[in-house]
Structure formats: structure tokens, C-alpha cells
Amino acid sequence: MGPDDLRIWLNHFEYHAQHARQIPACLSDELTAEERRCIAGSIATFQLGEQSEGGTLRRAAERFARSHDMPSLVRIVELFIREEQRHAALLCAFMQDHGIALKSRDWTDRVFRGVRRLAGLELYLSVFICAELIGKVYYRALEAATACQRLKVLCRVLVCEELAHVGFESQLLLALRARRPAPLRALVRLAHRTFFLGTAAVVWLTHRAVLRCAGYNARSFLRSCRAQYAFYLEPPAIGVAHTPA
Numbered sequence: 001m002g003p004d005d006l007r008i009w010l011n012h013f014e015y016h017a018q019h020a021r022q023i024p025a026c027l028s029d030e031l032t033a034e035e036r037r038c039i040a041g042s043i044a045t046f047q048l049g050e051q052s053e054g055g056t057l058r059r060a061a062e063r064f065a066r067s068h069d070m071p072s073l074v075r076i077v078e079l080f081i082r083e084e085q086r087h088a089a090l091l092c093a094f095m096q097d098h099g100i101a102l103k104s105r106d107w108t109d110r111v112f113r114g115v116r117r118l119a120g121l122e123l124y125l126s127v128f129i130c131a132e133l134i135g136k137v138y139y140r141a142l143e144a145a146t147a148c149q150r151l152k153v154l155c156r157v158l159v160c161e162e163l164a165h166v167g168f169e170s171q172l173l174l175a176l177r178a179r180r181p182a183p184l185r186a187l188v189r190l191a192h193r194t195f196f197l198g199t200a201a202v203v204w205l206t207h208r209a210v211l212r213c214a215g216y217n218a219r220s221f222l223r224s225c226r227a228q229y230a231f232y233l234e235p236p237a238i239g240v241a242h243t244p245a
């Protein structure tokens, strides 16, 4: 990732820090009892996942930026963390308005945070991008699973911002991987794809009520997740048409 790429991402995150996407107050905000029952536990887990002080990521980015002479990376990561915190706040406000209990712990969240603390920026991003890619599929499903206009628009805002997040993370991750020798790169790719599919399977098992409401079964959900992964992390050679599912 060169200085021009970093400047583009910095401009993107600075712009959106100044012009945060809003959820209009005039939208209808009714959630049926059945919808609430279906989404409550699931949305609480995702809200917990969006919450982060960002300390581990900030420190990893600072170390990496120092050793690779990429000072703007620290500011990009700072703005990126703030967007994630805003996602958590938007979901929290929605949940509180609808009497949905917040979670303070969840085993899947603990596992993800634990693995991310293990090493430097590359491992952090490798784990984090799995949650982000699956989150994109999940928030689209949540939008389809409800008739509540506020929740629908909230999901669209989250997906829109996650699009940029995974764009940034995947570009940085592929640049980091490209520096490795080819055999090691292939091994890392295989391990990462396996971890990703395992994570997607766990998300299916733990959030299938919402995903089923959106019309998914296990096979189609995993196919959608896999398509996201392929689009961002296994890009084809330039000139070959390729679109995500």
C-alpha cells in the first residue's frame, strides 16, 4: 500500500468523520414483538462486537507505522476505530429504545478479542476482517428480517461503512502478504480461509434465527460469506470480471 493509497483512505475517513451518515428521526420505529424476540440476542452480540476502545489495534498500528514509515496509518486507524464506536452507539440507542438488553460478554466475542491480542497488525487484521465480512452479510440479512424502517436504515448505514472498512483492511492485508515468499503466502491464505469459513459456520449456528428470517439456509449463508471473502481477499488478475454475490 503506497502513500497515494494511504492519502485516499485518510481523506475518506476524515471526510466521513466530519460528515457522519445520519439516521433520519422521521422514520417509523416499530418493532413487532415477534421481530424483537427473533433479533434481540443476535443484535446484542453484534453490538458487543462493534464496541472497542481500540487499544490493541492502535498500538499495533503505531508500531507498524513507525517501522514502515507510514505516519498517516495511525490517524486512519484512529478514525476507523471511532466509526466502529459509532456503530456500537447507534445499535445501543436502537436497542435501548426497544427495551433490548445489552450484552457485556459473549463467548464468540471473547474468542475474537483473545486471538486479536496475540500478535501484530497483520494477525489483528486477519481476524478482524473475518468479522467485518460476515458482518456485512449479517446486517443485510437483519435489514431483510425486519419491517422497522429505523432498523433497516441503520443496517444500511452499517453496511455502507463496513464496505469501506473491508476495502481498507483487505488492501492493507494483501499488501502485507505480498511481501512474504510464495509458499508461505499460500499457507497463510489456506489457514485464513479455513478460519474464515469456521467463523462463518459459528455465526450461522449462533444467529440462524435472524438469518433464516432473511431467507438464508446454512448453504446459502456460507456461499454469501465465501463470495465476500473471495471478492476482497482473492482478487482475480486485472481485466477478469468479478462481482460479489
Ligand SMILES: [Fe+2]
Residues within 6 Å of the ligand: 050, 083, 084, 087, 158, 162
Ligand atoms: Fe462496524
Ligand SMILES: [Fe+2]
Residues within 6 Å of the ligand: 084, 132, 161, 162, 165
Ligand atoms: Fe467495520
